[in-house]
Amino acid sequence: MKARDVVVVDGIRTAFGRAGEKGCFWLTRADDMVVRVIRELLRRNPRVKAEMVEENVWGATTQEGDQGLTLGRTSALLAGLPDSCSGFSVDRMCAGGLTAVTAAASEIALGACDIAIAGGVEHMGHHPMGATADPNPRFLTEKLVSEDALVMGKTAENLHDMFPEITREMADEYAVHSQRKTARAYSEGIIQKMIVPMTVYTREGWMVADRDQQPRPETTLESLRTLKTPFRAQGRVTAGNASGLNDGASGVLLMSADKAAELGVVPKMRLVGYAYAGVRPEIMGYGPIPSTHKILQRTGLTMEDMGIIELNEAFAVQCIVFMKEFGLKFPDDERFNALGGAVAFGHPLAGSGPRLAIHLMHLFGERPRARYGLTALCVGLGQGGSVIWENLQMNGSGTRSEE
Numbered sequence: 368m369k370a371r372d373v374v375v376v377d378g379i380r381t382a383f384g385r386a387g388e389k390g391c392f393w394l395t396r397a398d399d400m401v402v403r404v405i406r407e408l409l410r411r412n413p414r415v416k417a418e419m420v421e422e423n424v425w426g427a428t429t430q431e432g433d434q435g436l437t438l439g440r441t442s443a444l445l446a447g448l449p450d451s452c453s454g455f456s457v458d459r460m461c462a463g464g465l466t467a468v469t470a471a472a473s474e475i476a477l478g479a480c481d482i483a484i485a486g487g488v489e490h491m492g493h494h495p496m497g498a499t500a501d502p503n504p505r506f507l508t509e510k511l512v513s514e515d516a517l518v519m520g521k522t523a524e525n526l527h528d529m530f531p532e533i534t535r536e537m538a539d540e541y542a543v544h545s546q547r548k549t550a551r552a553y554s555e556g557i558i559q560k561m562i563v564p565m566t567v568y569t570r571e572g573w574m575v576a577d578r579d580q581q582p583r584p585e586t587t588l589e590s591l592r593t594l595k596t597p598f599r600a601q602g603r604v605t606a607g608n609a610s611g612l613n614d615g616a617s618g619v620l621l622m623s624a625d626k627a628a629e630l631g632v633v634p635k636m637r638l639v640g641y642a643y644a645g646v647r648p649e650i651m652g653y654g655p656i657p658s659t660h661k662i663l664q665r666t667g668l669t670m671e672d673m674g675i676i677e678l679n680e681a682f683a684v685q686c687i688v689f690m691k692e693f694g695l696k697f698p699d700d701e702r703f704n705a706l707g708g709a710v711a712f713g714h715p716l717a718g719s720g721p722r723l724a725i726h727l728m729h730l731f732g733e734r735p736r737a738r739y740g741l742t743a744l745c746v747g748l749g750q751g752g753s754v755i756w757e758n759l760q761m762n763g764s765g766t767r768s769e770e
């Protein structure tokens with residue numbers, strides 16, 4: 368069977384809260400956040416009736432409690448998708464949401480279904496990273512990985528060791544730029560359009576969660592210089608140049624290009640190809656480099672062809688390594704994370720991949736001359752995931768202009 372074209376029609380996310388008792392989602396269930404995203408995708412796309420959605424795929428790193436019981440199925444039932452809509456959950460840690468998207472897209476490409484919703488969620492307040500995991504002792508007794516591999520901040524320190532020319536000062540400078548870009552995007556009202564407000568109960572009473580809690584627009588190099596390095600004495604990774612601990616959900620509406628045409632909905636971007644790759648777990652932040660090389664090679668495209676690049680900012684150092692590898696301008700390349708990244712927005716693990724796709728979708732609309740874009744993330748225990756998309760908003764009408 369010939370693979371069919373798969374397009375993204377829309378994407379939306381909740382605000383990203385700070386994990387923990389002071390976070391806006393502390394008293395909100397993760398599955399309710401997923402339901403909010405699904406309902407909003409349907410509300411915004413009235414030509415897509417709930418009965419038409421055939422598959423619902425969600426990524427989550429911890430698959431228990433309010434993220435358990437096969438979230439793809441539970442959230443379908445809770446969101447009022449029809450009984451006939453199947454669903455499943457996937458886990459590729461930080462790339463869980465991206466994997467949900469590529470898994471659903473692959474189903475559509477092979478004709479297993481026509482319309483799917485896919486996304487990712489992580490309530491890091493309810494499910495602190497790795498808290499209930501029970502890694503096999505052989506990992507350490509047989510030295511399969513070093514202890515560092517299990518603590519993401521330590522893997523970032525290891526990347527600094529691997530690239531000693533990337534200093535803490537550079538990581539901080541990168542972080543300041545990320546915060547500035549996010550602040551600008553907020554002041555221009557861009558980010559607000561990507562967030563579905565959610566009325567939530569908190570310790571202070573009811574509130575509407577409609578803004579990310581983590582961004583610190585006041586960040587300066589001077590303020591970052593004084594921060595502790597929690598992962599290593601005299602290290603380089605700080606709370607200021609790392610992503611934070613967050614709660615959030617994001618998702619996209621996918622369908623075959625033919626179905627979009629049949630329904631008369633305007634597709635925003637087409638999936639060109641994707642690749643995942645592994646690296647040594649101790650340097651997990653290096654992951655997007657081999658996965659990006661792999662997908663560029665497989666599609667015959669080059670980094671020059673990528674008009675927009677959205678790389679998840681788990682840690683500033685890992686982004687700088689990526690920029691160096693692909694010849695992007697430090698500290699700020701106009702093609703790279705134009706609206707800021709996880710250093711500012713926060714990083715609710717599996718919830719971040721679809722956020723990157725949502726940013727790309729927006730930026731494609733703003734930059735019709737950009738034909739291709741990349742979304743990529745690093746993944747705990749040493750993986751990278753990269754997806755190349757084609758802009759379908761090149762003539763402003765949702766269809767690609769012929770060249």
Ligand SMILES: CC(C)(COP(=O)(O)OP(=O)(O)OC[C@H]1O[C@@H](n2cnc3c(N)ncnc32)[C@H](O)[C@@H]1OP(=O)(O)O)[C@@H](O)C(=O)NCCC(=O)NCCS
Nearest residue numbers: 519520583586590594597605606607609610611612681747
């Ligand atoms: C780095 C990390 C340990 C920090 O956690 P934390 O200590 O709870 O973070 P906080 O937000 O309380 O920040 C710590 C301090 O830095 C300060 N700070 C943080 N960002 C700042 C900024 N941009 N400017 C100035 N100060 C800042 C805070 O005000 C706080 O100061 P205080 O101690 O005086 O109150 C945590 O965010 C982390 O683990 N991040 C990585 C997450 C991760 O691994 N994800 C997976 C990736 S693969």
